Amino acid sequence: MLPINLLVELGILSLVLMLTRFAALGRKLAVTTLVLLALAASSPLGNLLLYPLESRFPPWDASRGAPDGIIVLGGSVDTDLSAAHRTPVVSHAADRLLAAAELARRYPNARIVFTGGTANLVSTESREADYSAPILEGLGIPRERLILERDSRNTWENAIFTKQLVAQKPGERWLLVTSAFHMPRSMGIFRTAEFDVEAYPVDWRMGGRDDLFTFTRVSGDGLARVDVAVREWIGLLTYRVMGRTGELLPGPGKD
Template identity: 65%
Template structure:
């Protein structure tokens, strides 16, 4: 049920979808006795879309998420394993073309491949099934293996987890595959904005991981007040950040994570 709600109500609440929907409702009201309300609704929706698209709002939404965890410190030595979260490969497009098609967050795979070369004894788990509400046979993990091999990572080191539909299942299924022993150190590779929610869910699953954030969208505090020239880029940042905050609130409210904004573990 949680998965279904996240793919319906959760998607409808994203600013771009919500505001466009409000604008459409306003347009429909123009031919009714509520025409005045319809005009106001359209104006408000248009103004808010412009704010989301051109203003620094997306930077302010993303920055607290991306800055929550520092870059990983390699000084502690080689990790025993690396978990890479899916989200970079479009399973449906990959199935249609017979080759891995990236839709974004390619840094996750590139960083993991670089780590694999740096630490040749580390195991690699790629966790990525299908996040579609109506599932089919297309799975990210089915195409990720070939990408890793093309980047010089031996197939023998790879484990492809293809059943997960969301981050909670990423954590649970990855733990089952890794079966981490006491004292083992596992890295978690995912986008910086996605790291707080991911770490919270991995902790809840009892899988201690060391965050390895990648795929930043905001450079730092100096970029917080940068305006966007192309509205769709600004809207994408706002939607991405709001999606994460909605996920954090929903997971905390349902007890799936123990903190609203998980951070670095205490020393």
């Protein structure tokens, strides 16, 4: 459960309790909820949770030479809204798509793979890869260069299905493009899947160490950072317990 959802539910529960013989408990819970909400919205909490994730992998070193392939993880396009409006709708993490276009121009011989199906629990015909393809074409990548993986529902399946699709040859170098906060979990998963990739982080949500103790002036931004960070830490813990990563917080070295 994400922090903002939990705080809303605690707030509702406190109001309900105030109407019962547990009114005193309800008032205490309401005060606690407001304090937690203020911390999440305005304090450096989100930055403190995000920094270990976003700083884990450094920017990719282009001096090593051209890659053989570029893998772009889904997560930018809202498939439900895209289906409703019959046009691609980018809801967040647009940097993943922009970086793919820039890398494709820089390395014209590299294979470009976009991997993303749908995260919906109920089966749907809407696939993120289908809506991302025209965006990438519009950014200058010819359709014949795109390899689309449209069946994955999560990062684990991104790795497994992409590995099967491209059949990486010994010595080939592949870049993995995803949000900086998502890179540790993604790299750990690809290593467990025995798909050797190099991290190409994008889509940072904070500036760096100087922002660690900065208070947020826009409450919505603070809540968003806390939600993103907590969700990712939960994902890291879950995938480690499931054996899909070799350590809790994968880093630049091998697991």
